[in-house]
Amino acid sequence: MADTITIIDNRTGKKYDLPIQHDTIKALDLRQIKVKDDEFGMMGYDPAFMNTASCVSKITYIDGDKGILRYRGYPIEQIAENAQSFLEVAYLVLKGELPNKKQLEDWRYNIKMHTMVHENVKTLMEGFRYDAHPMGIFISTVAALSTFYPEAKQVRNAEVREKQIYRLIGKVPTIAAFAYRHSKGMPYVYPDNDLTYAGNFLKMMFKAGESPYKVNDTLEHALTILFILHADHEQNCSTSAMRVIGSSECDPYSATAGAAAALWGPLHGGANEAVIHMLDQIGSMKNVPGFIKEVKDGKGRLMGFGHRVYKNYDPRAKVIKKMAYEVFEVTGRNPMLDIALELERIALEDEYFVKRKLYPNVDFYSGLIYQAMGFPLDLFPVLFAIGRTTGWLAQWEEMLTDPEQKISRPRQVYLGSGSRNWVPTIDRK
Ligand code: ACO
Secondary structure, three states: OOOEEEEEEOOOOEEEEEEOEOOEOOHHHHHHOOOOOOOOOOOOOOHHHOOOOOOOOOOEEEEOOOOEEEEOOEEHHHHHHHOOOHHHHHHHHHHOOOOOHHHHHHHHHHHHOOOOOOHHHHHHHHOOOOOOOHHHHHHHHHHHHHHHOHHHHOOOOHHHHHHHHHHHHHHHHHHHHHHHHHHHOOOOOOOOOOOOHHHHHHHHHHOOOOOOOOOOHHHHHHHHHHHHHOOOOOOOHHHHHHHHHHOOOOOHHHHHHHHHHHHOOOOOOOHHHHHHHHHHHHOOHHHHHHHHHHHHOOOOOOOOEOOOOOOOOOHHHHHHHHHHHHHHHHHOOOOOHHHHHHHHHHHHHOHHHHHOOOOEOHHHHHHHHHHHOOOOHHHHHHHHHHHHHHHHHHHHHHHHOOOOOOOOOOOOOOOOOOOOOOOOHHHOO
16 A cells, blocks of 8 residues: 555646545645646645644644643653652653653752852742732743853754753742742742752742741642643643744744743633632532533633543643642632532533533633642742743754744635735825
């Protein structure tokens, strides 16, 4: 059986044999299909990239129909069950293999050496209004790091790239915590490198006054898992943004800020915040059927449900749902959990959702946990960005080292006016 596909252009009767590799054809191979020699040639038209592979990747595998997610081949359930720390998983995602003891020690050391931010970064953050959204502060501050590390522009230098990776993974929790404390008017707490990645973040967030801060094991574990579950998700909106921005060979701080901006929207990383608003608006169990009816009538969406890729239960949502109960043992049950469970129960049986294969996604339960742990709503996308920075950087590194990649530049189908002459203001209708 030949690995080719034959296309017959019915406009001309011409036949074209295009090679198939990994179940794809090269879009550039379509260009030979034309009616006249001087035509541009055929392109694929794919708004929102519904069926276009923009790269080859060895980082994350998703089978959306079966609800499978793997980092570097390891199923997410096994990773969540066995990983000892977030940085162990970050190493796996970035380097492709699980680290041995020495590799992990070195990796940890290198990242922990970069958790502090320059004092001027603090000054910069102080310039934001007291009520500035922490995601806005986060995005701007990450972008500003490019001015502190001008050598980061040397993106073709592997050593320089590695150093920026340490810096970004090390500093994003610090920036996130400072953004939160700024909004509360609380003094910043500096990183404690004796703690784990998640433990240090909890301390920088919640330590009050001079009393020592004791990290709660369950909450530290829950946050570690949440960071792990968000570490990468192949070519989603923010990761594609990272690759597109990075393809112009700008520094990784600017690219990461752009990716974080893409993450902020309610259809992407902002969805967990939207879930809480939705549950709040529903208010009580008795209003759930009415709310479902409104969604089915097209008057809104069931936030935290549906996914471009998963047409099955999001495997991350399964892990989070289980963990929610462990967290609530410590924090007390989030009163909105019952509404969420009821929404899920109805939606999983209702024909509208079943037919469209709408299942809970990662954001459906993560917000409830974050809220129970004391994180304010507007910090939710920032928490997502802390975990995802690892994935963005892994994809950025892969993009830069892939000889097939070039500056990103999609095509368009132009349907505007043909050529016409300029009309002076006085003659315009
Ligand atoms: N509630 C109700 N109906 C929905 C929902 C939802 N959450 N999601 C999709 N649908 C319906 C659409 O109305 C559409 O119905 P139709 O065929 O009758 O027109 C059908 O399902 C397909 O929806 P699309 O919008 O075409 O699906 P798409 O793949 O473009 O969107 C998305 C995916 C953006 C995630 C969508 O499901 C959504 O808006 N969900 C809510 C927001 C959310 O939870 N986002 C987080 C995603 S996970 C993440 O980013 C980490």
